[in-house]
Amino acid sequence: MKALNNFFLLLCSHLLLVTSIAFSAELKEPMHPDWSFEGPLGKFDRASLQRGYQVYTEVCSGCHSMNLLSYRNLVEEGGPEFSESQAKVMAAAFEVPGVPNSDGEVEMRPAILSDKFVSPYENEQQGRAANGGAYPPDLSVMVKARHGGADYIYSLLLGYVDAPNDVKLDDGVYYNKYAKGQKIAMPQVLYEDGVEYTDGTIATQEQMSRDVTMFLTWAAEPKLEARKRIGFKVISYLLILSVLLYFTNRQIWKES
Amino acid sequence: MSDNYQPTSAVGRWFNDRLPLLNLIYGHLLPYPTPKNLNYWWTFGGILTFCLLTQIITGLVLAMHYVADADQAFASVEHIMRDVNYGWLLRYIHANGASLFFMAVYIHMARSLFYGSYKEPRELIWIIGVFIFLLMIATAFMGYVLPWGQMSFWGATVITNLFSAIPVVGESVTNWLWGGYAVGSPLLTRFFTLHYLMPFLIFALVILHVWALHVPGNNNPEGINVVQGSQDTVPFHPHYVVKDLFALVVFMIIFAGFVFFVPNILGHSDNYIQANPLQTPEHIVPEWYFLPFYAILRSVPDKLGGVILMVSAIAILAFLPWLDTSKVRSAKYRPLYRQFVWLFFADVILLGYLGAQTADGLYLIIGRIATIYYFVHFIVIMPLLGFIEKTKPLPKSLSEPVLSKEEREMKAGATVSA
Numbered sequence: 042m043k044a045l046n047n048f049f050l051l052l053c054s055h056l057l058l059v060t061s062i063a064f065s066a067e068l069k070e071p072m073h074p075d076w077s078f079e080g081p082l083g084k085f086d087r088a089s090l091q092r093g094y095q096v097y098t099e100v101c102s103g104c105h106s107m108n109l110l111s112y113r114n115l116v117e118e119g120g121p122e123f124s125e126s127q128a129k130v131m132a133a134a135f136e137v138p139g140v141p142n143s144d145g146e147v148e149m150r151p152a153i154l155s156d157k158f159v160s161p162y163e164n165e166q167q168g169r170a171a172n173g174g175a176y177p178p179d180l181s182v183m184v185k186a187r188h189g190g191a192d193y194i195y196s197l198l199l200g201y202v203d204a205p206n207d208v209k210l211d212d213g214v215y216y217n218k219y220a221k222g223q224k225i226a227m228p229q230v231l232y233e234d235g236v237e238y239t240d241g242t243i244a245t246q247e248q249m250s251r252d253v254t255m256f257l258t259w260a261a262e263p264k265l266e267a268r269k270r271i272g273f274k275v276i277s278y279l280l281i282l283s284v285l286l287y288f289t290n291r292q293i294w295k296e297s
Numbered sequence: 298m299s300d301n302y303q304p305t306s307a308v309g310r311w312f313n314d315r316l317p318l319l320n321l322i323y324g325h326l327l328p329y330p331t332p333k334n335l336n337y338w339w340t341f342g343g344i345l346t347f348c349l350l351t352q353i354i355t356g357l358v359l360a361m362h363y364v365a366d367a368d369q370a371f372a373s374v375e376h377i378m379r380d381v382n383y384g385w386l387l388r389y390i391h392a393n394g395a396s397l398f399f400m401a402v403y404i405h406m407a408r409s410l411f412y413g414s415y416k417e418p419r420e421l422i423w424i425i426g427v428f429i430f431l432l433m434i435a436t437a438f439m440g441y442v443l444p445w446g447q448m449s450f451w452g453a454t455v456i457t458n459l460f461s462a463i464p465v466v467g468e469s470v471t472n473w474l475w476g477g478y479a480v481g482s483p484l485l486t487r488f489f490t491l492h493y494l495m496p497f498l499i500f501a502l503v504i505l506h507v508w509a510l511h512v513p514g515n516n517n518p519e520g521i522n523v524v525q526g527s528q529d530t531v532p533f534h535p536h537y538v539v540k541d542l543f544a545l546v547v548f549m550i551i552f553a554g555f556v557f558f559v560p561n562i563l564g565h566s567d568n569y570i571q572a573n574p575l576q577t578p579e580h581i582v583p584e585w586y587f588l589p590f591y592a593i594l595r596s597v598p599d600k601l602g603g604v605i606l607m608v609s610a611i612a613i614l615a616f617l618p619w620l621d622t623s624k625v626r627s628a629k630y631r632p633l634y635r636q637f638v639w640l641f642f643a644d645v646i647l648l649g650y651l652g653a654q655t656a657d658g659l660y661l662i663i664g665r666i667a668t669i670y671y672f673v674h675f676i677v678i679m680p681l682l683g684f685i686e687k688t689k690p691l692p693k694s695l696s697e698p699v700l701s702k703e704e705r706e707m708k709a710g711a712t713v714s715a
Contacts, residue, residue, distance in 0.1 A: 264379075286546055294536065
C-alpha cells in the first residue's frame with residue numbers, strides 16, 4: 042500500500058511539473074475589456090455595433106470578406122438594428138453582378154438586402170497577389186475561430202508596437218505583441234481618427250477596436266442575445282421543476 | 298411478471314390481445330422490481346437514453362438543412378446557425394449533446410467498474426455496453442467531421458490514415474475508405490450516411506442492453522443478489538421513475554448551461570476555420586472524450602503498434618468479466634480493489650490530460666507510463682486481486698446494510714448476548 046501511495050504522489054508531482062511547463066506558452070494573455078455581451082443576460086451595444094459596421098466597411102473590408110453575412114442581417118433583431126431604409130442605402134453602395142439580360146450579358150447592379158456582403162477580391166489568388174502572398178481571412182466567424190475570441194481580436198488590433206531591436210522582421214511581416222510569436226502579416230490599420238463616426242463619437246484607436254470587435258462578435262454569433270434570453274428562461278424553468286421533483290421523490294420514498 | 302396485466306379500457310384490451318405491447322411496457326417500466334438501495338450513480342441509464350433520443354431528434358432536423366459536400370458543408374452549417382429557425386439551438390444541443398452523452402457514458406461505465414456490475418450474471422449486459430460504446434465512438438468521430446472545419450478535416454485525415462498501418466493491404470483499404478486518394482467529398486458523404494445510420498444501431502443495442510438487464514435485474518451498491526419481488530425491491534414506478542426524472546432534470550440544467558451560455562467551450566476554435574487541405578493546424582487534437590485513447594495511440598513510437606494498442610484499450614473492456622477473478626462484486630467490500638479502481642480512474646484522467654498536450658519530452662514519458670498502467674490494471678491487477686484480496690463480510694440481504702451503524706451494533710450485540 043505504501044508503494045502505491047508513493048507512486049500516486051510521484052504521479053501528482055509530475056502532473057504539477059507538466060502543468061507549469063504548459064503555461065509558459067508563446068501567446069501573450071490578451072486584454073480583457075468589459076464587454077456588454079458577456080454574462081448570462083448580456084446584450085450587444087447597438088450604437089457600438091453600428092459604429093463597428095462603419096469601421097468594417099471603411100477599413101477592414103478593403104482586404105477582408107464576410108461571406109456569411111447578408112445586408113438583411115444588419116436589420117435583424119439582436120444585431121446593429123439599422124432601419125430597413127438605412128440598410129437598403131448601405132447595400133446599394135455596393136455593386137453585384139445581376140442576372141443575364143436578354144442579350145446574355147451580365148451587368149452590374151446595386152446590391153439589395155438579400156445580397157451577401159460584397160467581397161474585396163474576386164478570388165483567393167487575387168487576394169494573395171494584393172497582399173504579398175498572405176490571404177486576408179474571411180471575418181464572418183473570426184471571433185469564434187480564434188482562441189481568446191473577442192479579447193484576442195481586440196488586443197491584436199491594439200497590439201502594434203515598435204519591434205525590439207533584436208527582432209528581425211521580413212518584408213510584409215509586422216510586430217504585434219499579441220500575435221503568435223509576435224509576428225503577423227497584417228499591418229496596423231487603425232489609427233487615431235481613421236474613420237469619422239457618423240454619430241460623432243471620437244474615433245480613438247481603443248474606440249474603433251472596441252466597436253469593430255463588438256461587430257465581429259455579433260457577426261460570428263448573431264443569435265447571442267436570443268440564446269441568452271431563452272437560456273435564462275429554460276434554466277429557471279428547469280430549476281423550479283427540479284425542486285418539485287426533489288420533494289416528490291422524497292415523498293415517494295418516505296412512504297415505502 | 299406481466300402476464301396477468303389487463304388494460305382497463307376496451308380498446309386497450311382489444312389491442313393488447315392481438316399485440317401484447319402494453320404488457321411489455323407495463324412489465325418493464327411499471328411494477329418492475331428494482332433493488333431499493335440504488336444510489337444516484339444508477340440514474341445514468343435513464344440519462345443516457347435521453348441523450349440518445351435528443352441526438353437522434355436534433356440530428357434528424359439538422360440533416361434536413363445540412364449539405365454533405367466538401368465545398369458546401371461549412372457554409373451549410375453556418376446557414377443552420379443563421380437562417381434556419383432555431384437552427385443555432387438545434388446545432389448547439391447536438392454538438393454539446395455529444396459531449397454530455399460521453400460524460401454520462403463514462404460515469405455509467407465507472408459505476409459499473411466500481412460496483413462490479415459487469416460480473417456474473419451480467420456479463421452480456423456489459424459486453425453489449427462495450428459495443429454501444431464502440432458505436433458511440435464511431436458516430437461521434439464521424440459527426441465531428443461533418444462541419445468540415447480544420448479539426449474536422451485533419452482529425453479525419455489522422456484517423457483514416459491509421460488504416461494505412463495495416464500490413465500489405467493498408468494503402469488499398471485507406472483509398473477505399475476515402476473513395477479517392479485524399480480526404481475529400483466522397484469521404485464526407487459516406488461519413489454523413491454512416492453518421493445517420495449508427496444511432497439507430499445504437500438504439501437497437503440499447504434495447505438488447507435493457508432486455509438483458511431485465512433478466513437478472515439491477516446490480517446494486519452492495520453488489521449482492523436480490524430476490525426479485527422480495528422486500529429488498531421496490532416497484533420501478535413511481536420510485537425510480539421519479540428519482541430518475543429528478544436526476545435527469547439536474548443533468549438537463551448542466552446541459553442547458555453549456556448550450557445557452559458556453560456553447561463553444563468544449564469545441565476547438567480551429568473548427569470555425571473552413572477545412573484547408575494545404576494548411577495543417579499546429580496541434581491536431583480530437584474532442585476531449587477521445588483524449589485518453591489518443592494519448593495511448595501516441596505513446597507508441599510505431600504507427601501499427603499504436604493502433605493495435607488503442608483498439609486493445611477498448612477491446613480489453615469486453616474481457617473484463619473474466620479478467621476480474623474476485624467473487625465479490627461491489628468495491629465497497631473489496632478494500633484493495635477500492636483503491637486500485639480509483640487509481641485506474643486517475644490514470645484515465647491523466648491520459649486524457651496528456652492527450653491534449655504535445656507528444657514529446659516529459660509528456661511522452663508520462664504518457665507511456667500511464668498507458669502501461671492502463672493495461673497492467675486489467676491484465677495483472679484485476680486477475681491477481683481475486684486471489685490476494687481479503688474481502689469484507691457481505692451482508693446477507695439489502696435490509697442489513699440499510700440499518701444505521703448504531704442499529705447494526707445493537708443488532709450485533711443482541712446476537713452475541715443471545
